[in-house]
Amino acid sequence: MIGKAFRFEFWSVVIGGLCVFALLPITQQASASPRPKAVIETGMERVLGFLRTKCSDGQSVAMRYHRVEIEKIVSEYFDFREMAMRSLGPSWKQQAPDKQQEFTQLFKDLIFNTYIDRIDTYTCSNEKVTYDDEALDGNHAVVRTRITGYKGNKDIPLEYRLSLKDNDWKAYDVVIEGVSLVNNYRQQFASILNRESFEGLLKRMRDKNTEFK
Template identity: 45%
Template sequence: MLYNRIRTFGALILIGLFSAVSSVHGETGPMDVIKSGTQRVLNILNTCKPGETLTVAEYRAELEKIVDEYFDFDEMSIRVLGRHVRSFTPEQRSEFRDLFRELLFETYIDRYETYTCGGNEEVIYEGEVIREPYALVKTVVRGYKDTDVVVEYRLKKKPEGWKVYDVVVEGVSLIQNYRSQFNDILVRESSEQLLQRLRQKVNKG
């Protein structure tokens, strides 16, 4: 599962999943979104002294606000459901979007308890490919446990600017992973049964 792979990266999920944000003013392209967002999130994570640990849960609300502004959860939820999206009513799609968003936080933030400040990680921006309305930004996180980790961001241009709809870590796509999991469920169960599973998963049911 993607969670098991990304979980081993520790700080990478914090830098990776939440670095694709930016100031609304002054952004000129997808690369700018990733660059400015990386610094914005690192400013939160590095509020403690080098070597000390930061309790990530204390900053959940702040991280959540950033992500809601710049991640396209409508696009993400449609792609995750794939062909099964047609079996969901508009109300069910809306609920799925909200539950999926909460699932990501519960999986990648709430279970990641601490972050060690002052690490040696360095984000290298290797390039961008733009084919509007889509774009791909490739980065490499260097210095994490003496290895380089490739993190790619897939973005779509919306009226309000570029928004991320997928994060790919070492070739593993967040969206493709969840699409496979949800497809396995939806070929056997109804859309309402999947929603019930998610409600229980995120303590909403």
Template identity: 40%
Template structure:
């Protein structure tokens, strides 16, 4: 009898866990809603609040973006040649770069309308959530999120802003620098860019 009860409990928790997984669209909506609430929050308004605002945005973005997966895809064939330490360093630099690219695009939006136009799921492993930001002057800015299922939740591995894939765009830039110069030169330029951006925010 005890064994039967144990089996039933395991089944209940397993089924409950399966239904607890949110859809790709719900995952993105939850993050976007939180990002918009931060942008609207008076305590984050103004140039003197840039660092606090961006820290709050980075925290939310980091919950759903898989920066390691994005790093692999952006370095492409050059990823496998990196040492564990190089991979760790690159992920941090690339994370900073991606967050700034995304935040720069959405930071000016506060009262705009976000429409979720489509959700496509492929083999229960990959998905794309299409959204549009409708500006006050009725301009439509498409932002699509590409996700994969990471076992318990959906994670973003690429963002397509106005038809341009951030991962593909950076991969093209990175590969060109590595081919023409070296991987070390790429890292040097990323660090320089990071320093310049930090100085600009102050």
């Protein structure tokens, strides 16, 4: 079933890379932030600022009640069409534009549904995000960060892969400890398409999203 390939712990961190790590206090490096890194930092600060207003006396915040606001902010910094295209692989070009659009929306919903279901709460805790560096290669960039103090004392390396389109940097993949969210989905989708039609894949995604309602 779609999504089952990820362990709970993996989903808790990787899917959180799309949003929940944006909820953590930020430790900035002293040097100036080039544009790709600034995009990630700005997105994180916006979500963090929103959720901080929801924290009260250290109490956790139920994410499902704030999905619309969080999704709206995150969507400004992530290119979900690019993510969907890369996750589907060669089959993307074989689909009509309306099917590409439907797949993109189902893919986006699947990510957010899984995230909300797995993470559920923002604990208003003390983990921090440290921005280590960024690497530029033409219209592509990698922003490397670390989550420090995760579950007390664990550090989690997290990378955001971005591309430049229309003078805007947007993320299209999240990589944690060497595991790519896009590549993981591509393997799952390819496995399904080896046995079923594209319509079969869409049905699986619809059914999976319905489970979260």
